[in-house]
Amino acid sequence: MLDAGQQDAAFIHGLRTDPVRARFLSAVPPELEAQTAWLRRYADDATQAYFVIADAVSDERLGTVRLYGARGEAFSWGSWLLKAGLPAHCAIESALMTYHYGLWLGFRSAYFEVLHDNVSVWRFHENFGATRVGADDRHFQYVLGADALTRALHRYRRYLPQGIRVTTD
Template sequence: MIKLEGKNIRLRLVEEKDADFILTLRLDNRYNAFLSSVSPDVEAQKNWIRKYKDDEKKGIQYYFIIERLDGTPCGTVRIYDIRNDSFCWGSWILNENKTRYAALESAFLVYDFGFKKLGFKKSHFDVMKGNKGVINFHARMGAVKNNEDEVNEYFEITEEAVKAAKEKLADKFT
């Protein structure tokens, strides 16, 4: 059982019962501007989760529900595109039920999982160009832009950069 818990939130692996919550997030125009589109069909979401669970067992990807410690779900995040030396993360959504520092805390939990539990030394990810808030968030964490195309900016962050950010921001989430 994977346990990822911080001061105010935890990450737990997604289950079929989360299909409605995931769709609620992904279909909400407040949160989906920078996400790939998804079918509004709950059964299709449940089928996707069933297939995903096979990937989870194989260590191909991990999809988490972000929830407050009182059990209130407030977001999602996914680890995927696992390579020899790096993991990617995304599908990161936080709703109005999030805690004040849920973005920081969930990012650090993702990095702890990728670096400490999976053993990687770096992470790669892309952010759609218009998503300035998330781009700035990653830059403040120490991510370095290494490429771009018409749609996305591509970043990499090392375990050392995350450790430095965590030390600098420790009072926010520990």
């Protein structure tokens, strides 16, 4: 995963304006400059981490994910979007990278919400070990507690056997 920057605006905007890929995400303005401006503001925001998911060998851009909403030892994540046609293991690997990074930051658990209609994603999270803890008229709320997170990282370790390596500038 690569820290998202202004140079990624066109890729991110393309994903987020794709009516099929982004149908469960918040709408974004149609102008590319709006995405560039958001990334410019993000660069000064220490409360979140926004990543472009990239292939480790080819550096091909595959998707995005964002960590935010720190609450004690828990973080939230979302803005998870992958290009069409990728193998299923890309979703598993990107989720594992997200959780490993959260642990590297010192968090022990995660929480998030998923739209009711986004069936494939809430099923993915439930299969990963997340517990549905609430619902409103549009979203299900989930928690992946410390023990469940540890079990998931162990269960899916074959997808990311070396964990992650974090480098900073």
